[in-house]
Amino acid sequence: MDEDALAACCRFPTRAGAIVELSVRDEEFRDLCADFATAEAELHRWRGSNHVLRDQRVSEYAVLVEALAGEIVSMLENASVVPFPRR
Template identity: 45%
Template sequence: MMEKQRDLAASFPEDQASHKRIDQMGKGVEFVTSYFNTSAQAIEELAAQCEAFRDLCDDFALANEEKERWRRSTSSGRQQRIAEYQELIDSILIDIERELERFGKGPFAKPY
């Protein structure tokens, strides 16, 4: 099965290059592109040019993962941790939007 996927990817070099670029950018960029309803291409372009933006995307993805982990928790500090992570997520989101606008890539539609 994996060999078939490799052969298929090799038959479309532009797709292969795109997938390789996304893999190099990391899961954070992938998460940010899925977070917004539009603009995946613009986000990927900025991420390809700016390591600090990629790091911001990684932080955003990690904060969202941790918030979800705390949502599933039964710990007594659960609500406080969820609130703290939501505050962090909101702050990082503002930074991401600011960077996208600064580079002429925003504003974007959010999923909420």
Template identity: 40%
Template sequence: MHHAVQAAIAHLPDRGHAIEELAKADEGFLSLCEDLAEAQAALMRWERSDAPVGTARCSEYRELVRDLVAELETTLDRNANGQESP
């Protein structure tokens, strides 16, 4: 399984099957999963950082992760309702 798909499933475990299936069928959705994985990795790096801007960056990446998860949910819902994903 693609690491980005695993990252998405970690945030939405109850939708794991739908995430796997849509990621196989939709390059845009897979790209969104990749964005989430990268944002999550960056957040983890900033959480370990001693840099003065670390707290601010953590906040920014947490918000980005939340936004990407929300976008994944919207895309999954749209797909489940028979509409094409963006």
């Protein structure tokens, strides 16, 4: 499994199968997972920092992580919709 997809799977363990499946076939979703993994790693890094900008960066990355997580859920939901043929 791709490390970037792993970050999304850890966030949404009940949807891990769908995350892996979609990441295999959708480059845009893979890129989204990569962005999510990077933002989450930076959030953890800043949380452990004693830099003067720590609180500001933690706040910014927390917002970014949540926004990306929402996009992941949205893409998963859209990918699971199967249109029926018209009669």
